[in-house]
Amino acid sequence: MSEPQSIKVVDACDLDDELRFLLKPGGMVLDAQKRRHRLPRYFYEIPSHEAAMSIRLTQHFGLNEFTLVDLKEEQRLQEFPRYIPCAVRVLAFYLEQFRKDAGGSVHIAVNGGYRSPSHKLSEYATPHMWATAADIYRIGNTILKGKETIEKYNAIAEDSSDDLHVLPYGHVTGLNADDHVHLDLGYITVIPREISEDRMEVPQENKPRFAFEDRRRVERRSQPVPEEGE
């Protein structure tokens, strides 16, 4: 049995100035309809490329699949350690269900997973900035292009859960999709249970807040739960 995978959770307000500027934790952003949304504050810290490749969020989705970006993402955010909002695991959970219903492997496009607020495609708030959206360019061997194919998989996604939102086929960027299937869960923020949200409680300069989240439920179940204070 392999070692249990743990991943560090950080309050991005504790990160250095440049990272805080780029990730804008807790910042308010406008979507294309001028509605305000508060950006996520709690992130998984991915220490290395190897970790990104090896950490699995679900049976079929690895963490790296949600972090693929190109030069549109800020250079600093492409360097390790990298950061991704904790809500990514919720997205992975729904994608796993979608994968089962679609009947094939689901491939997320570059720039189609998490995009920071500093990404060049982040003109307006989109769930990509919460890590709760995925642009899928291929399912099994099918490249997703053309009305018929995209509408077919959009229908499968909508049938898979009422929580999943899709973009209809069309050519207007942001409103439609014509070379991928866009799925999102809206603006979900995950606050890990190990974290206290009171920023006054622990000054960031003196005591950074973080936690390690155990990613192996099966192993967690099999281990005795320590008593409080043990």
Place this chain on the structure above:
Amino acid sequence: MALKARKAHEKLPVSPANDSVAASEISLYRNVLKIKEEHDLEELGISFWDAQTTIQWSYNADHYFHAASTMKLAVLIGVFREIDRGTLALDSPVHVRNRFTSIVNQETFMLDLANDADPDVYGHLGKTLPVGELAYWMITKSSNLATNLLVDVVTIESIQQALDELEIDGVRVLRGVEDQAAFEAGLNNEVTANGLQKMLRVIADRKAFSPEASEEMLKIMLDQQYRSGIPAGLPKAARVAHKTGNISTVHHDAGIVFLEGREPYVLVILTQFRAETGRGSAVAEVSRDIYNTLAGLTYE
């Protein structure tokens, strides 16, 4: 400047017929007109510059032609300007995506990948390729997909700025490839033979932003896969750093010719013909004539 017939005849492809540059020029001019007539060309533009003898020669060299894929040289220049400025790196990853925005109406369009010569790029749809690799396929296999991706990365404005900085006129880059709405609005990339010659000369002189950038561009251009233009009129040993351009009514080639034991020469040959005529071998024939004429001269 004085020119005379070459003394060492044994290496020449033809015997020098005349020791006068003027006579050679007249002869070349006649040959070019003959080729134009024989191939039923609507337009022919030629620009030549030799680093060894400093001879320049041109024919109809300020006439604007549809650029076809020779515009990719300007994109290459634009890419290396950004690399030289440090805003881009050869290994910067670019998302390979077949979706572009028209410069005319901001509508999206896709390339017909069946027409693209390069599966090396569209085989990576959904993934990334580094800038350097895209530049390589854009030039060596004339990949339209790579071209449009790089145009998106560096922008048309920046490409034009690069040309302006290098004082290259005669090259107008307005858009990427297969922007049908722009084509219908009459917005096309255009080049003159002199414009492309200036661009290649800057690269040949290692003055395109930096010697390193120029060297890198030359290396890519030397790997050109399509050799039915200028190289077809040269001895096999000649190395040519070049870019071709073909659509149904034009066939161009623009290159820097390296021959053993001498400085390179820059040659641009642009041809335009009716679609039903077809492209023929005019470019190769002009290339051969230029080579033969040059081989018949020595510089003193």
